[in-house]
Amino acid sequence: MKNFTSVYDIDNLQKIIAKALKIKENPLGNTTKGKGKTIGLVFLNSSLRTRLSSQTAAQNLGLNVLVLNAAQEAWNMEFADGTVMKGDTVEHIKDAIEVLNQYCDIIAVRCFAGMKNKEDDVNESILSQFLKHAKVPVISLESATRHPLQSLADCITITENWTENRKPKVVLTWAPHIKPIAQAVGNSFTEWMQQMDVDFVITNPKGYDLDKNFTKDTPVIHNQDEALKNADFVYVKNWSSFDDYAKVLEVEDDWMLTNEKLALTNQAKVMHCLPVRRNLELSDEVMDGDNSIIYQQAKNRIFSAQVVFSEILDELDKPQKSQKK
Amino acid sequence: MKNFTSVYDIDNLQKIIAKALKIKENPLGNTTKGKGKTIGLVFLNSSLRTRLSSQTAAQNLGLNVLVLNAAQEAWNMEFADGTVMKGDTVEHIKDAIEVLNQYCDIIAVRCFAGMKNKEDDVNESILSQFLKHAKVPVISLESATRHPLQSLADCITITENWTENRKPKVVLTWAPHIKPIAQAVGNSFTEWMQQMDVDFVITNPKGYDLDKNFTKDTPVIHNQDEALKNADFVYVKNWSSFDDYAKVLEVEDDWMLTNEKLALTNQAKVMHCLPVRRNLELSDEVMDGDNSIIYQQAKNRIFSAQVVFSEILDELDKPQKSQKK
Amino acid sequence: MKNFTSVYDIDNLQKIIAKALKIKENPLGNTTKGKGKTIGLVFLNSSLRTRLSSQTAAQNLGLNVLVLNAAQEAWNMEFADGTVMKGDTVEHIKDAIEVLNQYCDIIAVRCFAGMKNKEDDVNESILSQFLKHAKVPVISLESATRHPLQSLADCITITENWTENRKPKVVLTWAPHIKPIAQAVGNSFTEWMQQMDVDFVITNPKGYDLDKNFTKDTPVIHNQDEALKNADFVYVKNWSSFDDYAKVLEVEDDWMLTNEKLALTNQAKVMHCLPVRRNLELSDEVMDGDNSIIYQQAKNRIFSAQVVFSEILDELDKPQKSQKK
Numbered sequence: 001m002k003n004f005t006s007v008y009d010i011d012n013l014q015k016i017i018a019k020a021l022k023i024k025e026n027p028l029g030n031t032t033k034g035k036g037k038t039i040g041l042v043f044l045n046s047s048l049r050t051r052l053s054s055q056t057a058a059q060n061l062g063l064n065v066l067v068l069n070a071a072q073e074a075w076n077m078e079f080a081d082g083t084v085m086k087g088d089t090v091e092h093i094k095d096a097i098e099v100l101n102q103y104c105d106i107i108a109v110r111c112f113a114g115m116k117n118k119e120d121d122v123n124e125s126i127l128s129q130f131l132k133h134a135k136v137p138v139i140s141l142e143s144a145t146r147h148p149l150q151s152l153a154d155c156i157t158i159t160e161n162w163t164e165n166r167k168p169k170v171v172l173t174w175a176p177h178i179k180p181i182a183q184a185v186g187n188s189f190t191e192w193m194q195q196m197d198v199d200f201v202i203t204n205p206k207g208y209d210l211d212k213n214f215t216k217d218t219p220v221i222h223n224q225d226e227a228l229k230n231a232d233f234v235y236v237k238n239w240s241s242f243d244d245y246a247k248v249l250e251v252e253d254d255w256m257l258t259n260e261k262l263a264l265t266n267q268a269k270v271m272h273c274l275p276v277r278r279n280l281e282l283s284d285e286v287m288d289g290d291n292s293i294i295y296q297q298a299k300n301r302i303f304s305a306q307v308v309f310s311e312i313l314d315e316l317d318k319p320q321k322s323q324k325k
Numbered sequence: 326m327k328n329f330t331s332v333y334d335i336d337n338l339q340k341i342i343a344k345a346l347k348i349k350e351n352p353l354g355n356t357t358k359g360k361g362k363t364i365g366l367v368f369l370n371s372s373l374r375t376r377l378s379s380q381t382a383a384q385n386l387g388l389n390v391l392v393l394n395a396a397q398e399a400w401n402m403e404f405a406d407g408t409v410m411k412g413d414t415v416e417h418i419k420d421a422i423e424v425l426n427q428y429c430d431i432i433a434v435r436c437f438a439g440m441k442n443k444e445d446d447v448n449e450s451i452l453s454q455f456l457k458h459a460k461v462p463v464i465s466l467e468s469a470t471r472h473p474l475q476s477l478a479d480c481i482t483i484t485e486n487w488t489e490n491r492k493p494k495v496v497l498t499w500a501p502h503i504k505p506i507a508q509a510v511g512n513s514f515t516e517w518m519q520q521m522d523v524d525f526v527i528t529n530p531k532g533y534d535l536d537k538n539f540t541k542d543t544p545v546i547h548n549q550d551e552a553l554k555n556a557d558f559v560y561v562k563n564w565s566s567f568d569d570y571a572k573v574l575e576v577e578d579d580w581m582l583t584n585e586k587l588a589l590t591n592q593a594k595v596m597h598c599l600p601v602r603r604n605l606e607l608s609d610e611v612m613d614g615d616n617s618i619i620y621q622q623a624k625n626r627i628f629s630a631q632v633v634f635s636e637i638l639d640e641l642d643k644p645q646k647s648q649k650k
Numbered sequence: 651m652k653n654f655t656s657v658y659d660i661d662n663l664q665k666i667i668a669k670a671l672k673i674k675e676n677p678l679g680n681t682t683k684g685k686g687k688t689i690g691l692v693f694l695n696s697s698l699r700t701r702l703s704s705q706t707a708a709q710n711l712g713l714n715v716l717v718l719n720a721a722q723e724a725w726n727m728e729f730a731d732g733t734v735m736k737g738d739t740v741e742h743i744k745d746a747i748e749v750l751n752q753y754c755d756i757i758a759v760r761c762f763a764g765m766k767n768k769e770d771d772v773n774e775s776i777l778s779q780f781l782k783h784a785k786v787p788v789i790s791l792e793s794a795t796r797h798p799l800q801s802l803a804d805c806i807t808i809t810e811n812w813t814e815n816r817k818p819k820v821v822l823t824w825a826p827h828i829k830p831i832a833q834a835v836g837n838s839f840t841e842w843m844q845q846m847d848v849d850f851v852i853t854n855p856k857g858y859d860l861d862k863n864f865t866k867d868t869p870v871i872h873n874q875d876e877a878l879k880n881a882d883f884v885y886v887k888n889w890s891s892f893d894d895y896a897k898v899l900e901v902e903d904d905w906m907l908t909n910e911k912l913a914l915t916n917q918a919k920v921m922h923c924l925p926v927r928r929n930l931e932l933s934d935e936v937m938d939g940d941n942s943i944i945y946q947q948a949k950n951r952i953f954s955a956q957v958v959f960s961e962i963l964d965e966l967d968k969p970q971k972s973q974k975k
Contacts, residue, residue, distance in 0.1 A: 028361050036678050038706065048399035048421060052391050052428045056363065059389050064709050066702050072397060072722060074698035075925045084929040086828050091925030095937070095944075096698060099924065102949035103702045178411050274424065275400045275416030279409040287420070294420075299427035353686050373724035373746060377716050377753045381688065384714050397722060503736050599749065600725045600741030604734040612745070619745075624752035 001311040005127060005140040006148050007192050013155065020156050020300075020307040027060045027306065033313055034063030040104035041067045041141070044077075044126065045112040049274060050141045050149065053301035054108060057309055060302075066104065070096070079126060093126065097133040106137050106312055113144035113182040118245040121145065121182075122211070137312045145211070147184045150273050151192035152304035157297045158196070158233055161269050167199050168232035169266070173224060174204035175281040176255050177238035180246045185273050186239045187214040194218060203227030204239075205251045211242050224255055231265040236272045236282050258283045262291060269293045326636040330452060330465040331473050332517050338480065345481050345625075345632040352385045352631065358638055359388030365429035366392045366466070369402070369451065370437040374599060374626050375466045375474065379433060382630035386638065391429065395421070404451060418451065422458040431462050431637055438469035438507040443570040446470065446507075447536070462637045470536070472509045475598050476517035477629035482622045483521070483558055486594050492524050493557035494591070498549060499529035500606035501580050502563035505571045510598050511564045512539040519543060528552030529564075530576045536567050549580055556590040561597045561607050583608045587616060594618045651961040655777060655790040656798050657842050663805065670806050670950075670957040677710045677956065683963055684713030690754035691717045691791070694727075694776065695762040699924060700791045700799065703951035704758060707959055710952075716754065720746070729776060743776065747783040756787050756962055763794035763832040768895040771795065771832075772861070787962045795861070797834045800923050801842035802954035807947045808846070808883055811919050817849050818882035819916070823874060824854030825931040826905050827888035830896045835923050836889045837864040844868060853877030854889075855901045861892050874905055881915040886922045886932050908933045912941060919943045 001009055010016050023029070039058050043051065051067070058065045068074060077096060078089035085092070100107050111126035127143040140148055162168050170193055172186060186202075191214055193200040201219045202210065209220055221227040228234065236257050241247045256279075262268060270292045276282050286292065326334055335341055348354070364383050368376065376392070383390045393399060402421060403414035410417070425432050436451035452468040465473055487493050497514055511527075516539055518525040526544045527535065534545055546552040553559065561582050566572045581604075587593060595617045601607050611617065651659055660666050673679070689708050693701065701717070708715045718724060727746060728739035735742070750757050761776035777793040790798055812818050820843055822836060836852075841864055843850040851869045852860065859870055871877040878884065886907050891897045906929075912918060920942045926932050936942065 038709075040702070043398070046398065046400055048393070048395075048416070049424055051398065052365070052393065052424075055391055056389070056428055059363075064706070066705055068698070068702065069398060070698075073693070073696065073701065073719060075696055078928070082929070082934065085927035086930050090927065091698070092928050095924060095926060095928075098945045099699055099702075099948045102945060103706055103952065274420060276420065277410035277415065278403070278417050278420075279407070280411050284407065295423045295427060298424045302428065368723070371723065371725055373718070373720075373741070374749055376723065377690070377718065377749075380716055381714070381753055384688075394723060599745060601745065602735035602740065603728070603742050603745075604732070605736050609732060620748045620752060623749045627753065 001308070001315055003131065003138045004148060004308045004312065005131070005138065005143065006146050007151065007195055013195050016152070016307055017156055017159050020152070020303040021160070023306050023310070024303045027302065031060065031062045033310060034058065034061035037105040037313065037316070038064040038066060038103065039106040039108060039309065040100050041065060042070055042100065042107065042109040043068065044070050045110050047110055047141070049298050049301050050110060054141065054305045056302050057305035060306055061309055061313065063309065079129065093129050094133045097130055101135045104136055105316060106139060106309070107134050108139040108141050110141035111143050113184065115180050115182060115240070115246040137315065139308060139312065142184055144182065145184055146188040146191070147273070148188055149301065149304050149308065150185060151188040152308070153297055153300040154189060154235070154271060155192055155196055156300045156304060157271065157293055158198070160296070161293055162232070167197055169199045169230055170233045170235065171227050171231040172202045172235045172237065173227065173257065174208050174255055175236045175238045175257065176251065177277065177281060178248065180240035180248055181238050183210055183239040183242055185237050186210050189235055189237070190214050190218055201227055205249070205253070205255065207241055207244065207249045208239065209242065210239065224253070225261070225264055228261060228264040231268040234265060234268045234270050236270065238281055256281065256283060257286050259285050259289065262286060267291065271297055274298060326633070326640055328456065328463045329473060329633045329637065330456070330463065330468065331471050332476065332520055338520050341477070341632055342481055342484050345477070345628040346484070348631050348635070349628045352627065356385065356387045358635060359383065359386040362430040362638065362641070363389040363391060363428065364431040364433060364634065365425050366390060367395055367425065367432065367434040368393065369395050370435050372435055372466070374623050375435060378626035379466065379630045381627050382634055385631055386634055388634065404454065418454050419458045422455055426460045429461055430641060431464060431634070432459050433464040433466050435466035436468050438509065440505050440507060440565070440571040462640065464633060464637065467509055469507065470509055471513040471516070472598065473513055474626065474629050474633065475510060476513040477633070478622055478625040479514060479560070479596060480517055480521055481625045481629060482596065482618055483523070485621070486618055487557070492522055494524045494555055495558045495560065496552050496556040497527045497560045497562065498552065498582065499533050499580055500561045500563045500582065501576065502602065502606060503573065505565035505573055506563050508535055508564040508567055510562050511535050514560055514562070515539050515543055526552055530578070530580065532566055532569065532574045533564065534567065535564065549578070550586070550589055553586055553589040556593040559590060559593045559595050561595065563606055581606065581608060582611050584610050584614065587611060592616065596622055599623060651958070651965055653781065653788045654798060654958045654962065655781070655788065655793065656796050657801065657845055663845050666802070666957055667806055667809050670802070670953040671809070673956050673960070674953045677952065681710065681712045683960060684708065684711035687755040687963065687966070688714040688716060688753065689756040689758060689959065690750050691715060692750065692757065692759040693717070693719050694721065695760050697760055697791070699948050699951050700760060704791065704955045706952050707955035710956055711959055711963065713959065729779065743779050744783045747780055751785045754786055755966060756789060756959070757784050758789040758791050760791035761793050763834065765830050765832060765890070765896040787965065789958060789962065792834055794832065795834055796838040796841070797923070798838055799951065799954050799958065800835060801838040802958070803947055803950040804839060804885070804921060805842055805846055806950045806954060807921065807943055808848070810946070811943055812882070817847055819849045819880055820883045820885065821877050821881040822852045822885045822887065823877065823907065824858050824905055825886045825888045825907065826901065827927065827931060828898065830890035830898055831888050833860055833889040833892055835887050836860050839885055839887070840864050840868055851877055855899070855903070855905065857891055857894065857899045858889065859892065860889065874903070875911070875914055878911060878914040881918040884915060884918045884920050886920065888931055906931065906933060907936050909935050909939065912936060917941065921947055924948060
């Protein structure tokens with residue numbers, strides 16, 4: 001694994017999940033693997049789970065950790081190439097990346113969608129700079145269109161919660177929100193479910209279809225009740241409109257998952273990446289109910305990060321010719 | 326010790342002080358005690374001493390440390406139960422706590438009084454959520470009504486500075502301020518002094534009496550000069566009115582401690598928890614004078630934290646039946 | 651080395667550079683040197699390179715690291731002595747320093763020029779408080795008038811890039827900017843070049859001469875083209891006017907370094923401390939061209955910090971009489 005920014009950086013998903021579950025049994029089984037190496041965790045946006053789980057995973061492997069809250073602690077960044085920097089931006093992201101190259105063996109970065117310019121977000125205007133200028137492996141801690149460490153944790157969690165001898169039905173359902181939220185988690189979960197041995201459907205109101213480049217052949221159902229039928233897992237997440245980019249459209253029906261709606265499923269386990277707006281996206285009764293495996297997902301963020309860091313460290317230990325650096 | 330949020334979490338104060346003083350002699354005497362365990366230090370408010378002393382104490386014990394500046398680094402928190410979260414808050418504190426449960430063996434939290442709603446503060450609206458939802462030990466790094474690690478450091482400091490064969494007279498004196506400051510340090514010092522073998526009195530202007538639930542039978546004297554007579558220790562601290570909640574009332578006399586007032590005492594040692602507003606709460610001459618043991622108090626914050634972390638680690642090492650987790 | 655705030659804290663510059671280059675060959679050659687000791691990195695201002703390189707250097711030596719983003723994480727600081735603190739400031743810097751004395755074996759601080767009051771900046775109003783009140787060694791991470799760890803990294807970089815058997819010509823050239831920037835890097839580079847075996851000249855527009863106390867006998871040339879002739883190293887940096895303090899004066903000629911101007915030099919290596927405003931201070935073509943050794947400078951920040959920390963640790967290990975503490 002040279003970089004980790006999407007499911008396509010993984011050769012064998014089942015094998016990675018199995019490795020992660022083995023790490024979970026003994027997270028401190030290899031505390032010297034990262035010895036003498038440094039991971040830089042660069043946050044261009046807020047983070048709780050990603051921040052703490054990445055630090056924990058890195059520490060479990062004996063990596064040095066440098067955390068950089070770029071906006072608050074460093075300089076206002078310029079992202080556009082060729083600009084005459086006579087405005088408010090003080091440092092070009094590519095110079096920051098070149099400097100990180102000097103200090104880090106691995107660069108992990110959180111860079112949300114700007115939600116202003118569709119093309120910028122679709123083209124991953126920030127992550128692409130990291131991929132272009134980094135001379136060390138790059139790990140996405142959520143980018144404009146994907147949240148792969150979350151999705152890997154989701155796959156681990158589904159695997160842990162499924163023992164039946166048939167494919168589970170997994171439903172990704174849109175949930176209400178008041179602000180324009182990125183499609184990253186929805187896109188990413190979709191992409192990873194397409195690689196899992198599950199029956200996967202998406203349900204969202206009309207106007208809220210995700211980018212076709214992610215949904216591909218996955219069925220998109222605009223009637224939530226119909227989609228929820230016989231679901232074994234229901235993944236709840238809001239996203240703003242992709243077609244009418246970053247807009248919050250009016251929706252007639254109530255899409256918030258409640259116990260009443262959950263009754264339509266096959267006693268489905270309920271998932272959410274957090275943070276969640278209670279009683280807007282998801283009712284208290286569901287959040288606090290027995291079907292929620294939401295905190296288990298959060299826990300598994302440690303092991304999705306740890307297995308990825310571990311794979312990257314394996315790559316760094318290979319003879320030079322196969323390395324990026 | 327299952328949690329540490331007040332003096333009532335301590336079985337034997339004298340024994341804890343003795344342990345702390347032993348740690349002070351050799352802070353690095355047990356650097357593997359916390360090995361493989363993680364403490365989360367969650368700051369909902371500013372901190373200098375608490376931040377640095379807690380990190381130092383944790384490192385001295387070999388604990389992994391996760392620092393979370395919640396407001397700046399994570400998400401805007403909701404504290405009210407049952408709310409439909411369609412406002413500015415992004416994550417409910419109880420979900421944040423449930424996630425911290427997944428990542429931490431010990432959760433330490435700083436959550437000041439809001440100083441707006443008396444009932445919320447008296448009921449410890451935030452700390453109580455931690456005590457309710459945490460599945461691991463909770464340590465207060467100052468809450469709405471108490472600052473127990475400070476008070477323990479104060480007890481250590483008084484112990485170090487008292488060798489005479491009689492009870493010292495300890496005076497907690499109110500000091501002027503221009504902003505509404507919480508009663509937490511005053512309440513907490515009072516509570517701990519009541520457990521110490523000292524003669525303890527409080528002096529403050531009329532209208533500034535602390536909550537009776539904390540002062541209990543401790544004498545409250547409204548004449549500062551009278552209270553200061555023969556004092557061996559003078560603890561200086563401002564707080565806003567409890568009765569006329571969070572108000573800064575007009576005060577006629579000058580309550581700032583000066584050398585002139587100190588002359589009334591038995592060459593009293595002067596204490597303050599810091600930060601202090603110089604020449605408002607406490608004159609430069611006293612701050613910088615020979616009677617101040619204020620920086621010694623700050624130093625002892627390391628050992629109050631370290632002895633508490635150590636006791637909690639002992640508890641975690643006990644067989645499962647006695648643990649919360 | 652008792653403190654490190656300027657080139658004058660160094661006995662033998664050539665020896666320090668040689669030591670730093672040896673550390674660069676094997677940065678993890680002495681990972682227990684700082685064991686059991688704590689360095690406090692106090693940031694009163696933004697930082698990327700200094701922050702990450704200092705943390706890396708400290709970790710390489712096995713030091714405990716406490717990072718304090720003073721403004722965001724602690725309290726609003728008062729810097730003036732004798733003030734009645736009834737305004738917005740909550741803690742006096744001297745009390746913060748006295749507390750840091752309790753927690754740290756070494757204090758490193760970044761305290762930029764305020765750019766408002768010339769006298770305050772020239773007198774190092776903040777750093778001088780650290781030097782006065784610290785009871786442990788003080789390291790400057792850039793102060794009002796100097797940036798010594800940067801300058802040491804610059805000396806290391808020049809040394810690495812010079813193999814000819816003659817003195818190199820080093821030119822410090824002023825660059826355009828839109829905001830009033832401190833003279834610290836310019837002053838400091840000047841001071842260090844005066845100690846190096848180089849031919850050193852400064853070029854800047856009229857009105858932009860640096861403080862005579864730093865430039866001393868160094869030639870200051872107001873014609874950039876003339877100065878650049880035969881340069882082997884060109885150090886690019888903006889600063890605001892010292893005479894007309896902190897003002898951005900109008901400048902007729904275009905002082906931005908381009909390939910055209912670089913053609914006047916002896917294929918000079920181009921240096922900059924970063925962050926750089928591209929196409930304002932320095933053109934993309936030069937930043938990204940083969941002559942730039944700017945990222946190498948950034949890398950060498952690790953080794954300038956590490957050699958300084960190492961020297962300070964040596965001092966701390968000496969018998970007590972020679973120590974400050």
